[in-house]
Amino acid sequence: MRLVTVAHGTRYAPGNDVAREIAAAAGARLGVSASAAYVELCEPSFASVVAATSVPTVAVPLLLSTGFHVRQDLPAAVAAAGPAHPVVLTPTLGPHPLLAAAQAARLVAAGARPGQQVVLVAAGSRDPRTDPDLARAAALLAAAWGGPVELATLTGRGPRPADVVRRGAVASPYLLAPGHFADRARDESLAAGAALVADVIGPHRFVAELVARRFRALAPAVAA
Secondary structure, three states: OEEEEEEOOOOOHHHHHHHHHHHHHHHHHHOOEEEEEEOOOOOOEHHHHHHHOOOOEEEEEOOOOOOHHHHHHHHHHHHHHOOOOOEEEOOOOOOOHHHHHHHHHHHHHHOOOOOOOEEEEEOOOOOHHHHHHHHHHHHHHHHHHOOOEEEEEOOOOOOOHHHHOOOOOEEEEEOOOOOHHHHHHHHHHHHOOOOEEOOOOOOOHHHHHHHHHHHHHHHHHHHO
16 A cells, blocks of 8 residues: 655646655655655656556545646546556545644744734636635635635636735735745735735645545555
């Protein structure tokens, strides 16, 4: 039995390293072999990992909402590999209270204070089916932070940081790793008047715990 995490992939190497760190931390918690794979822009690709595996594998998408990759690309890779390559896909990581708790910890580390406006800044999507996920992520962060949270997106549907962020606000990137979108979240939030931008969620221990929970929930299915 082994764990494979599946990140989107980026041309920014430190962003890809986050997926490897999360895989290693979750694997250590579980006591199983663990590695990282990527949808695109970085090797190894998830499709190649699935095609080469002969060991029962639980694949955990390191994705924060249920978008195209989860609905199309990842299931297609598993189906194409066939039954000789035993792989099951778990649900995405987000939205989830553990991610919100990690975001709240990043807000505290950034120096955010009670009473400041908090804006969750997500990458965004053109797919309206992601709207409930992002709304729930904002609600979960509000519960974890103990105050209201507004939502902004960088692409696709929804308001932009310039539409939502007020002077003196703090932005909380709903992003797992540094890279293009993290840079945009910081730059657009600061340009709109934010006083602080928290770090991305990153390889927080709560993320490793969530990956481990996803693994445990489906491990019996692939082992059967």
